[in-house]
Amino acid sequence: MGDELDYDPMTELQRALDAADGSALLAAAEDAHYADLAHLYENLDDEKRDFLLKTIGPELATDVVAELPYPLIEGALTHFKPAQLRVLLGNLSDDDRVDVFQVVSEEAQVRFFSLLGPRDKELTRSLLKYEEDTAGGRMTTQVGRITADMTVKQAITVLRRDREDAETLARIFVVDEQGRLVGKVRLRDLAFNTWDTPIHDIMEEADEYVLASADQEEAARKISKYDLIVLPVVDEFHHLLGVVTYDDALEILQEESTEDIEKLSGIGGEQSEVSYLNTSVSQQYRRRVSWLVGLAFVSIGSGYVMYHFSAVLEKAFVLSIFLPMVVAAGGNSGGQAATMVIRALALGEVKAGNALRIAWKEARTGLSLGLTLGLAMAIFISFVLPHMQEGTGSSFDFLHLAFAVSVALTVQVFSATTLGALLPIFARSIKLDPAVVSAPSLASTVDVSGMLIYFSTVAAILGLQ
């Protein structure tokens, strides 16, 4: 085995693909991991995709297709003849099969459905009832099920029958005669107990479970919080319907955090699952344009405020030096506060009911940040600026200017921080997505208020009204 350490199936695969060497390709594909094959497929041109799938055949292609980004799945399946498709669709685990049906065109749905065996038809139909982003939509029904009155030997016999089908046997669930979830055993408890031990003696309570109608994120958070390998999914009568596995949880949590990051920058729509380099310019354009155009019109509001105060600027153009800073400091500090609160809401660390505690914490944080910034600027203006900038032709001294700017800065940062913390909570309390709502409303509000705060503060303090 030591000799094989140098052999990399993916390098060999690429070579075979370039040389159109079918038998070498098949041999390498058999050694490769399906996740690597799927990644390779994504980056091939149509002709090579076709050659790859036809060479490895439906058996080996099953896991590869299941691993592909959703938008590529239908295209991949068109490479197969109906008889091959029948094999591939039959081989898919039931949750992957449902995913396929959810993402292909209606015409393909009908065609693929006709290729399924009667049991798979039934199962697929029943799983398609659940929304894609619920625990039911994510679960697999392929789970080890035994009853409490079996012995370890009987349980092993039942499970042996299902062994290759079950997604994981790390946890095996115990159901009653109505199929309701009553407990769980670990495979190690079967392996290490004598064969006549009754399941009833070794089973534990199945405390953690999730309703099929629950959001997929709830399932993922439970798996993460309680360090579970599988989480049972039940209906409202506590019947065991299936399980969500830890690898689903990994996927769900990564999707959600990517979506959160993107929403904060005003990138819209569901995360497409296709990797960045495989999206088109027009897809990128569509996900970003509405936010940019919307915010542009909102920014005209700031422009009007500036225009409105043109008399103040005209009297002392030196004021323009600090205008962008006061406005931007609000955007930056408000954005920080919003980010902290949005992430805390997403991780379930804070609830909308805690609004007062959060506002109080952020108000104090905002005041400290505002005072620090104000002080830093006051020092800069009164000591540094006079030497750089002689004779601005204004009727006030730099000490007054420093005072006025630092007051405006403190007010702006304090109000932006408090607002940035409260906006996501408000959004959540009216059942909107905090990340989607907060970013644009914050940007628009804080820019306008920054202009207003700056001009009215400096005009009042310096007597420029």
Place this chain on the structure above:
Amino acid sequence: MGDELDYDPMTELQRALDAADGSALLAAAEDAHYADLAHLYENLDDEKRDFLLKTIGPELATDVVAELPYPLIEGALTHFKPAQLRVLLGNLSDDDRVDVFQVVSEEAQVRFFSLLGPRDKELTRSLLKYEEDTAGGRMTTQVGRITADMTVKQAITVLRRDREDAETLARIFVVDEQGRLVGKVRLRDLAFNTWDTPIHDIMEEADEYVLASADQEEAARKISKYDLIVLPVVDEFHHLLGVVTYDDALEILQEESTEDIEKLSGIGGEQSEVSYLNTSVSQQYRRRVSWLVGLAFVSIGSGYVMYHFSAVLEKAFVLSIFLPMVVAAGGNSGGQAATMVIRALALGEVKAGNALRIAWKEARTGLSLGLTLGLAMAIFISFVLPHMQEGTGSSFDFLHLAFAVSVALTVQVFSATTLGALLPIFARSIKLDPAVVSAPSLASTVDVSGMLIYFSTVAAILGLQ
């Protein structure tokens, strides 16, 4: 069991805690999940924390302490007497024990270390060699190990001895006489094969593994990509040192994405692990202040540009209406591009070597977005503005103004988008963190360039120089 569905240990626990009812507290704690207990502990005052830990004792407290946010661990351990601490530290899994040693004060380290048994001392010392954020720093050595020449029966005998210690038996690893990793078997293959089957016949190759010195994120991404429950960790001679488990991967990936989100908003430092509500105002202040002060001084650069062009503004104050918009559009579009690329880099979807492809994609996206925005503004200015704003006293018509603003907008969005995409790639190529570097450099560059682009474009087109 149906009757017990209404019973919630956490409600009962809270009641017992409020009533200072020790025996009810212990009973409820025994039914509760350690993750829930840890979450509860976090939100208690000192007196109740003490009562809770003393009541449940070191055995039950072990998992609770391991689940606590790092900054709370040392405080929690001070509630126990040395004899109890000895039990608790001995009960910890080895990776959790190393975490404890990594996060407590030096003085506590020495005291705790003296309480360990000789084997635990040796193990802890050897694990402390690895940096906290490497695969070696995250791994547990508690893994099922067998050799290829054993039979299934011998393997089960060996594993039975370790059964409660091993973090998971879902995967069992096969090593040679030097302890080098040669393969893996699944527990189900032991459970379902006859007892005289040699391990050699049922073992598979262990293709996925990670070096102990590798970044913890690499381990997490492998677990996620290949849907693994455990990933073996080896040294440079391929000796099996331990495993990183799927629940570590979940934790690592969540920490990393929270950090990425925070960095994009200029929130510094390691994510503290303490939930938002449990951080102090001064912690929040420290994580945010340097970015705000730094950016404030940078913004003065924009202010100087504006001040420099005061003559242009004075000739046509109507230009101030569109100034904030042009500047902000660059920040927004650049931020979107940076976010897409930073996330793609973090997920390993793009490499720095793809810089040209990315720049080309973003340049086209930026041009489309810029042209759209420019067109929208041109329409707004030429059709809507004249009716709102009669007699601005300027020497040019609205058609010229519309043309000038839309040209500036297109140039600003195009350049900001391209820059936003390239900055993270540049940061990665010189081994800096893309999220930390891109946000501030983008904000400062784009604001200044926006002012410059706007004033020079409108001044040139409208003849205001």
